[in-house]
Amino acid sequence: MTDKVYPSDLSDAEWALIQPLIPPAKPGGHPRTTDMRRVCNGIFYLLKTGCQWQYLPKDFPPSPTVYYYYRKWQRKGVWESINHALRGLCRQQVGKSVQPSVLIVDAQSIKNDGKKGEVFGFHGGKRVKGRCRGLLVDSLGLVYKAMVAEGNASERTLAKAAVMELLETQPKLLERVKLMWVDAGYRGEVFGLGIWLMIQATVEVIKREGREFQMLPKRWIVERTFGWLNWYRRLSKEYEKFPEVSEAAIYACMTRLMLRRLVT
Structure with missing residues:
Protein backbone atom coordinates (compact mmCIF):
# COMPACT_ATOMS: atom_id res chain seq x y z
CA MET A 1 0.00 0.00 0.00
CA THR A 2 1.32 3.44 -0.94
CA ASP A 3 0.83 6.31 1.51
CA LYS A 4 -0.88 9.42 0.17
CA VAL A 5 1.31 12.49 0.65
CA TYR A 6 -1.37 14.94 -0.53
CA PRO A 7 -5.19 14.67 -0.44
CA SER A 8 -5.24 14.80 -4.25
CA ASP A 9 -2.98 11.73 -4.56
CA LEU A 10 -4.42 8.53 -5.99
CA SER A 11 -5.18 5.68 -3.62
CA ASP A 12 -4.20 2.13 -4.56
CA ALA A 13 -7.80 1.36 -5.60
CA GLU A 14 -8.01 4.52 -7.73
CA TRP A 15 -4.68 3.81 -9.38
CA ALA A 16 -5.84 0.28 -10.22
CA LEU A 17 -8.76 1.81 -12.15
CA ILE A 18 -6.83 4.40 -14.15
CA GLN A 19 -3.57 2.53 -14.76
CA PRO A 20 -4.94 0.36 -17.63
CA LEU A 21 -6.24 3.51 -19.35
CA ILE A 22 -2.82 5.21 -19.49
CA PRO A 23 -0.98 4.67 -22.82
CA PRO A 24 1.94 2.26 -22.48
CA ALA A 25 5.47 3.22 -23.46
CA LYS A 26 6.39 2.84 -27.11
CA PRO A 27 8.13 -0.46 -27.92
CA GLY A 28 11.85 -0.31 -28.53
CA GLY A 29 14.29 2.27 -27.34
CA HIS A 30 15.04 3.09 -23.72
CA PRO A 31 12.46 1.62 -21.33
CA ARG A 32 10.21 4.02 -19.46
CA THR A 33 11.61 4.89 -16.04
CA THR A 34 9.13 7.60 -15.03
CA ASP A 35 6.59 6.57 -12.40
CA MET A 36 3.22 7.21 -14.11
CA ARG A 37 1.38 7.20 -10.81
CA ARG A 38 3.51 10.06 -9.52
CA VAL A 39 2.96 11.90 -12.82
CA CYS A 40 -0.82 11.58 -12.39
CA ASN A 41 -0.54 12.72 -8.77
CA GLY A 42 1.38 15.79 -9.90
CA ILE A 43 -1.25 16.65 -12.51
CA PHE A 44 -4.13 16.25 -10.04
CA TYR A 45 -2.23 18.29 -7.44
CA LEU A 46 -1.80 21.16 -9.89
CA LEU A 47 -5.45 21.07 -10.96
CA LYS A 48 -6.67 21.02 -7.37
CA THR A 49 -4.39 23.71 -5.95
CA GLY A 50 -4.09 25.92 -9.04
CA CYS A 51 -0.32 26.34 -8.70
CA GLN A 52 1.99 26.95 -11.65
CA TRP A 53 3.86 24.06 -13.22
CA GLN A 54 7.26 25.21 -11.98
CA TYR A 55 5.90 25.32 -8.41
CA LEU A 56 5.08 21.62 -8.23
CA PRO A 57 6.53 20.15 -5.01
CA LYS A 58 9.60 17.94 -5.19
CA ASP A 59 7.50 14.91 -4.20
CA PHE A 60 6.52 14.64 -7.86
CA PRO A 61 8.69 14.07 -10.95
CA PRO A 62 10.31 17.23 -12.42
CA SER A 63 7.64 19.70 -13.55
CA PRO A 64 8.76 19.58 -17.25
CA THR A 65 8.22 15.81 -17.16
CA VAL A 66 4.74 16.10 -15.61
CA TYR A 67 3.78 18.82 -18.09
CA TYR A 68 5.13 16.76 -20.99
CA TYR A 69 2.80 13.86 -20.23
CA TYR A 70 -0.15 16.16 -19.52
CA ARG A 71 0.20 17.86 -22.91
CA LYS A 72 1.00 14.63 -24.73
CA TRP A 73 -2.16 12.99 -23.41
CA GLN A 74 -4.14 16.11 -24.29
CA ARG A 75 -2.95 16.05 -27.90
CA LYS A 76 -3.76 12.35 -28.25
CA GLY A 77 -7.20 12.68 -26.66
CA VAL A 78 -6.26 10.44 -23.73
CA TRP A 79 -7.97 12.59 -21.09
CA GLU A 80 -11.24 12.50 -23.00
CA SER A 81 -10.94 8.73 -23.51
CA ILE A 82 -10.32 8.16 -19.80
CA ASN A 83 -13.32 10.36 -19.03
CA HIS A 84 -15.54 8.25 -21.32
CA ALA A 85 -14.35 4.96 -19.79
CA LEU A 86 -14.81 6.02 -16.17
CA ARG A 87 -18.17 7.65 -16.88
CA GLY A 88 -19.52 4.35 -18.14
CA LEU A 89 -18.37 2.66 -14.91
CA CYS A 90 -20.02 5.38 -12.81
CA ARG A 91 -23.30 4.91 -14.66
CA GLN A 92 -23.19 1.16 -14.22
CA GLN A 93 -22.42 1.63 -10.52
CA VAL A 94 -25.85 3.25 -9.99
CA GLY A 95 -27.71 0.83 -12.23
CA LYS A 96 -27.87 2.91 -15.40
CA LYS A 237 -10.08 31.30 -14.26
CA GLU A 238 -8.87 30.64 -17.77
CA TYR A 239 -5.15 30.29 -17.17
CA GLU A 240 -4.39 28.27 -20.29
CA LYS A 241 -3.13 29.77 -23.54
CA PHE A 242 -4.91 27.23 -25.72
CA PRO A 243 -8.60 26.31 -25.33
CA GLU A 244 -7.93 22.65 -26.05
CA VAL A 245 -5.72 22.53 -22.94
CA SER A 246 -8.61 23.96 -20.91
CA GLU A 247 -10.86 21.22 -22.28
CA ALA A 248 -8.31 18.61 -21.20
CA ALA A 249 -8.27 20.13 -17.71
CA ILE A 250 -12.05 19.68 -17.48
CA TYR A 251 -11.77 16.01 -18.46
CA ALA A 252 -8.88 15.49 -16.02
CA CYS A 253 -10.81 17.09 -13.14
CA MET A 254 -13.85 14.95 -13.91
CA THR A 255 -11.54 11.92 -14.03
CA ARG A 256 -10.33 12.66 -10.50
CA LEU A 257 -13.89 13.16 -9.29
CA MET A 258 -15.14 9.91 -10.83
CA LEU A 259 -12.21 7.87 -9.49
CA ARG A 260 -13.08 8.94 -5.97
CA ARG A 261 -16.74 8.15 -6.58
CA LEU A 262 -15.98 4.66 -7.92
CA VAL A 263 -13.97 3.54 -4.88
CA THR A 264 -16.25 4.91 -2.15
Whole structure:
Protein backbone atom coordinates (compact mmCIF):
# COMPACT_ATOMS: atom_id res chain seq x y z
CA MET A 1 0.00 0.00 0.00
CA THR A 2 1.32 3.44 -0.94
CA ASP A 3 0.83 6.31 1.51
CA LYS A 4 -0.88 9.42 0.17
CA VAL A 5 1.31 12.49 0.65
CA TYR A 6 -1.37 14.94 -0.53
CA PRO A 7 -5.19 14.67 -0.44
CA SER A 8 -5.24 14.80 -4.25
CA ASP A 9 -2.98 11.73 -4.56
CA LEU A 10 -4.42 8.53 -5.99
CA SER A 11 -5.18 5.68 -3.62
CA ASP A 12 -4.20 2.13 -4.56
CA ALA A 13 -7.80 1.36 -5.60
CA GLU A 14 -8.01 4.52 -7.73
CA TRP A 15 -4.68 3.81 -9.38
CA ALA A 16 -5.84 0.28 -10.22
CA LEU A 17 -8.76 1.81 -12.15
CA ILE A 18 -6.83 4.40 -14.15
CA GLN A 19 -3.57 2.53 -14.76
CA PRO A 20 -4.94 0.36 -17.63
CA LEU A 21 -6.24 3.51 -19.35
CA ILE A 22 -2.82 5.21 -19.49
CA PRO A 23 -0.98 4.67 -22.82
CA PRO A 24 1.94 2.26 -22.48
CA ALA A 25 5.47 3.22 -23.46
CA LYS A 26 6.39 2.84 -27.11
CA PRO A 27 8.13 -0.46 -27.92
CA GLY A 28 11.85 -0.31 -28.53
CA GLY A 29 14.29 2.27 -27.34
CA HIS A 30 15.04 3.09 -23.72
CA PRO A 31 12.46 1.62 -21.33
CA ARG A 32 10.21 4.02 -19.46
CA THR A 33 11.61 4.89 -16.04
CA THR A 34 9.13 7.60 -15.03
CA ASP A 35 6.59 6.57 -12.40
CA MET A 36 3.22 7.21 -14.11
CA ARG A 37 1.38 7.20 -10.81
CA ARG A 38 3.51 10.06 -9.52
CA VAL A 39 2.96 11.90 -12.82
CA CYS A 40 -0.82 11.58 -12.39
CA ASN A 41 -0.54 12.72 -8.77
CA GLY A 42 1.38 15.79 -9.90
CA ILE A 43 -1.25 16.65 -12.51
CA PHE A 44 -4.13 16.25 -10.04
CA TYR A 45 -2.23 18.29 -7.44
CA LEU A 46 -1.80 21.16 -9.89
CA LEU A 47 -5.45 21.07 -10.96
CA LYS A 48 -6.67 21.02 -7.37
CA THR A 49 -4.39 23.71 -5.95
CA GLY A 50 -4.09 25.92 -9.04
CA CYS A 51 -0.32 26.34 -8.70
CA GLN A 52 1.99 26.95 -11.65
CA TRP A 53 3.86 24.06 -13.22
CA GLN A 54 7.26 25.21 -11.98
CA TYR A 55 5.90 25.32 -8.41
CA LEU A 56 5.08 21.62 -8.23
CA PRO A 57 6.53 20.15 -5.01
CA LYS A 58 9.60 17.94 -5.19
CA ASP A 59 7.50 14.91 -4.20
CA PHE A 60 6.52 14.64 -7.86
CA PRO A 61 8.69 14.07 -10.95
CA PRO A 62 10.31 17.23 -12.42
CA SER A 63 7.64 19.70 -13.55
CA PRO A 64 8.76 19.58 -17.25
CA THR A 65 8.22 15.81 -17.16
CA VAL A 66 4.74 16.10 -15.61
CA TYR A 67 3.78 18.82 -18.09
CA TYR A 68 5.13 16.76 -20.99
CA TYR A 69 2.80 13.86 -20.23
CA TYR A 70 -0.15 16.16 -19.52
CA ARG A 71 0.20 17.86 -22.91
CA LYS A 72 1.00 14.63 -24.73
CA TRP A 73 -2.16 12.99 -23.41
CA GLN A 74 -4.14 16.11 -24.29
CA ARG A 75 -2.95 16.05 -27.90
CA LYS A 76 -3.76 12.35 -28.25
CA GLY A 77 -7.20 12.68 -26.66
CA VAL A 78 -6.26 10.44 -23.73
CA TRP A 79 -7.97 12.59 -21.09
CA GLU A 80 -11.24 12.50 -23.00
CA SER A 81 -10.94 8.73 -23.51
CA ILE A 82 -10.32 8.16 -19.80
CA ASN A 83 -13.32 10.36 -19.03
CA HIS A 84 -15.54 8.25 -21.32
CA ALA A 85 -14.35 4.96 -19.79
CA LEU A 86 -14.81 6.02 -16.17
CA ARG A 87 -18.17 7.65 -16.88
CA GLY A 88 -19.52 4.35 -18.14
CA LEU A 89 -18.37 2.66 -14.91
CA CYS A 90 -20.02 5.38 -12.81
CA ARG A 91 -23.30 4.91 -14.66
CA GLN A 92 -23.19 1.16 -14.22
CA GLN A 93 -22.42 1.63 -10.52
CA VAL A 94 -25.85 3.25 -9.99
CA GLY A 95 -27.71 0.83 -12.23
CA LYS A 96 -27.87 2.91 -15.40
CA SER A 97 -26.94 1.86 -18.92
CA VAL A 98 -23.52 2.91 -20.16
CA GLN A 99 -25.03 5.23 -22.79
CA PRO A 100 -27.63 7.85 -21.77
CA SER A 101 -31.01 8.65 -23.27
CA VAL A 102 -30.93 12.26 -21.99
CA LEU A 103 -28.33 15.01 -22.26
CA ILE A 104 -28.26 18.45 -20.68
CA VAL A 105 -26.41 21.37 -22.25
CA ASP A 106 -25.28 24.69 -20.82
CA ALA A 107 -22.44 27.18 -21.07
CA GLN A 108 -20.47 29.19 -18.52
CA SER A 109 -18.63 32.46 -19.03
CA ILE A 110 -15.27 32.49 -17.29
CA LYS A 111 -12.72 35.26 -16.89
CA ASN A 112 -9.17 34.85 -18.11
CA ASP A 113 -6.00 36.27 -16.58
CA GLY A 114 -5.12 38.52 -19.48
CA LYS A 115 -5.15 37.99 -23.24
CA LYS A 116 -4.05 34.37 -23.32
CA GLY A 117 -3.60 33.16 -26.89
CA GLU A 118 -5.94 34.24 -29.66
CA VAL A 119 -9.18 32.77 -28.28
CA PHE A 120 -10.84 35.24 -25.93
CA GLY A 121 -13.69 37.70 -26.13
CA PHE A 122 -16.25 39.78 -24.24
CA HIS A 123 -19.73 38.55 -23.35
CA GLY A 124 -21.89 41.68 -23.38
CA GLY A 125 -24.85 40.15 -21.55
CA LYS A 126 -22.85 38.73 -18.64
CA ARG A 127 -20.21 41.49 -18.73
CA VAL A 128 -17.41 38.92 -18.66
CA LYS A 129 -14.16 39.17 -20.62
CA GLY A 130 -12.64 35.78 -21.22
CA ARG A 131 -13.90 32.49 -22.60
CA CYS A 132 -17.02 30.39 -22.76
CA ARG A 133 -17.15 26.80 -21.47
CA GLY A 134 -19.84 24.65 -22.98
CA LEU A 135 -20.74 21.30 -21.44
CA LEU A 136 -22.83 18.32 -22.49
CA VAL A 137 -23.65 16.22 -19.41
CA ASP A 138 -25.86 13.24 -18.66
CA SER A 139 -28.55 12.91 -15.98
CA LEU A 140 -25.82 12.29 -13.36
CA GLY A 141 -23.98 15.47 -14.30
CA LEU A 142 -21.04 13.58 -15.82
CA VAL A 143 -19.38 15.31 -18.76
CA TYR A 144 -19.87 13.93 -22.26
CA LYS A 145 -18.26 16.79 -24.14
CA ALA A 146 -16.46 19.98 -23.15
CA MET A 147 -15.96 22.85 -25.58
CA VAL A 148 -14.03 26.04 -24.81
CA ALA A 149 -14.33 29.06 -27.11
CA GLU A 150 -14.10 32.85 -27.04
CA GLY A 151 -16.27 34.64 -24.50
CA ASN A 152 -18.67 36.06 -27.08
CA ALA A 153 -19.24 32.70 -28.79
CA SER A 154 -22.84 31.67 -29.45
CA GLU A 155 -23.96 29.08 -26.89
CA ARG A 156 -26.15 27.39 -29.51
CA THR A 157 -23.30 27.15 -31.98
CA LEU A 158 -21.05 25.74 -29.25
CA ALA A 159 -23.63 23.09 -28.35
CA LYS A 160 -24.10 22.02 -31.96
CA ALA A 161 -20.33 21.90 -32.45
CA ALA A 162 -20.03 19.64 -29.40
CA VAL A 163 -22.66 17.25 -30.73
CA MET A 164 -21.08 17.28 -34.19
CA GLU A 165 -17.62 16.52 -32.83
CA LEU A 166 -18.98 13.63 -30.77
CA LEU A 167 -20.66 12.25 -33.88
CA GLU A 168 -17.34 12.34 -35.70
CA THR A 169 -15.22 10.83 -32.93
CA GLN A 170 -17.55 8.78 -30.69
CA PRO A 171 -20.85 8.23 -32.58
CA LYS A 172 -21.93 5.32 -30.35
CA LEU A 173 -22.14 7.66 -27.36
CA LEU A 174 -25.19 9.35 -28.86
CA GLU A 175 -27.08 6.33 -30.18
CA ARG A 176 -29.61 6.24 -27.30
CA VAL A 177 -30.05 10.00 -26.81
CA LYS A 178 -33.69 10.96 -27.36
CA LEU A 179 -34.03 14.13 -25.29
CA MET A 180 -31.92 17.23 -24.60
CA TRP A 181 -32.76 19.65 -21.78
CA VAL A 182 -31.70 23.28 -22.28
CA ASP A 183 -32.44 26.69 -20.81
CA ALA A 184 -34.17 29.58 -22.52
CA GLY A 185 -30.94 30.70 -24.16
CA TYR A 186 -31.23 27.74 -26.54
CA ARG A 187 -34.85 28.24 -27.50
CA GLY A 188 -35.82 28.52 -31.15
CA GLU A 189 -36.78 26.19 -33.93
CA VAL A 190 -33.44 26.45 -35.72
CA PHE A 191 -31.46 24.99 -32.80
CA GLY A 192 -34.03 22.28 -32.15
CA LEU A 193 -34.11 21.32 -35.82
CA GLY A 194 -30.32 21.20 -35.98
CA ILE A 195 -30.14 18.79 -33.04
CA TRP A 196 -32.91 16.64 -34.51
CA LEU A 197 -31.17 16.37 -37.86
CA MET A 198 -27.92 15.31 -36.20
CA ILE A 199 -29.07 12.82 -33.54
CA GLN A 200 -32.91 12.68 -33.78
CA ALA A 201 -33.28 14.02 -30.23
CA THR A 202 -36.01 16.39 -29.04
CA VAL A 203 -34.94 19.67 -27.43
CA GLU A 204 -36.95 20.59 -24.33
CA VAL A 205 -36.58 24.14 -23.01
CA ILE A 206 -36.82 24.48 -19.22
CA LYS A 207 -38.13 28.02 -18.77
CA ARG A 208 -37.92 30.30 -15.76
CA GLU A 209 -41.11 32.07 -14.65
CA GLY A 210 -40.48 35.49 -13.16
CA ARG A 211 -37.17 36.94 -11.98
CA GLU A 212 -36.95 35.45 -8.50
CA PHE A 213 -34.71 32.47 -7.78
CA GLN A 214 -36.16 29.12 -8.79
CA MET A 215 -34.89 25.56 -8.57
CA LEU A 216 -35.59 24.58 -12.17
CA PRO A 217 -36.26 20.87 -12.71
CA LYS A 218 -33.34 19.04 -14.38
CA ARG A 219 -31.52 22.31 -15.11
CA TRP A 220 -29.70 22.22 -11.75
CA ILE A 221 -27.82 19.08 -12.82
CA VAL A 222 -25.48 20.83 -15.23
CA GLU A 223 -25.12 23.77 -12.83
CA ARG A 224 -23.95 21.30 -10.20
CA THR A 225 -21.31 20.06 -12.65
CA PHE A 226 -19.97 23.60 -13.03
CA GLY A 227 -19.89 23.69 -9.22
CA TRP A 228 -17.83 20.50 -9.15
CA LEU A 229 -15.33 22.05 -11.53
CA ASN A 230 -15.03 25.06 -9.23
CA TRP A 231 -13.53 22.75 -6.60
CA TYR A 232 -10.40 22.73 -8.77
CA ARG A 233 -8.62 26.07 -8.55
CA ARG A 234 -6.90 25.66 -11.90
CA LEU A 235 -10.36 26.14 -13.43
CA SER A 236 -11.30 29.18 -11.33
CA LYS A 237 -10.08 31.30 -14.26
CA GLU A 238 -8.87 30.64 -17.77
CA TYR A 239 -5.15 30.29 -17.17
CA GLU A 240 -4.39 28.27 -20.29
CA LYS A 241 -3.13 29.77 -23.54
CA PHE A 242 -4.91 27.23 -25.72
CA PRO A 243 -8.60 26.31 -25.33
CA GLU A 244 -7.93 22.65 -26.05
CA VAL A 245 -5.72 22.53 -22.94
CA SER A 246 -8.61 23.96 -20.91
CA GLU A 247 -10.86 21.22 -22.28
CA ALA A 248 -8.31 18.61 -21.20
CA ALA A 249 -8.27 20.13 -17.71
CA ILE A 250 -12.05 19.68 -17.48
CA TYR A 251 -11.77 16.01 -18.46
CA ALA A 252 -8.88 15.49 -16.02
CA CYS A 253 -10.81 17.09 -13.14
CA MET A 254 -13.85 14.95 -13.91
CA THR A 255 -11.54 11.92 -14.03
CA ARG A 256 -10.33 12.66 -10.50
CA LEU A 257 -13.89 13.16 -9.29
CA MET A 258 -15.14 9.91 -10.83
CA LEU A 259 -12.21 7.87 -9.49
CA ARG A 260 -13.08 8.94 -5.97
CA ARG A 261 -16.74 8.15 -6.58
CA LEU A 262 -15.98 4.66 -7.92
CA VAL A 263 -13.97 3.54 -4.88
CA THR A 264 -16.25 4.91 -2.15
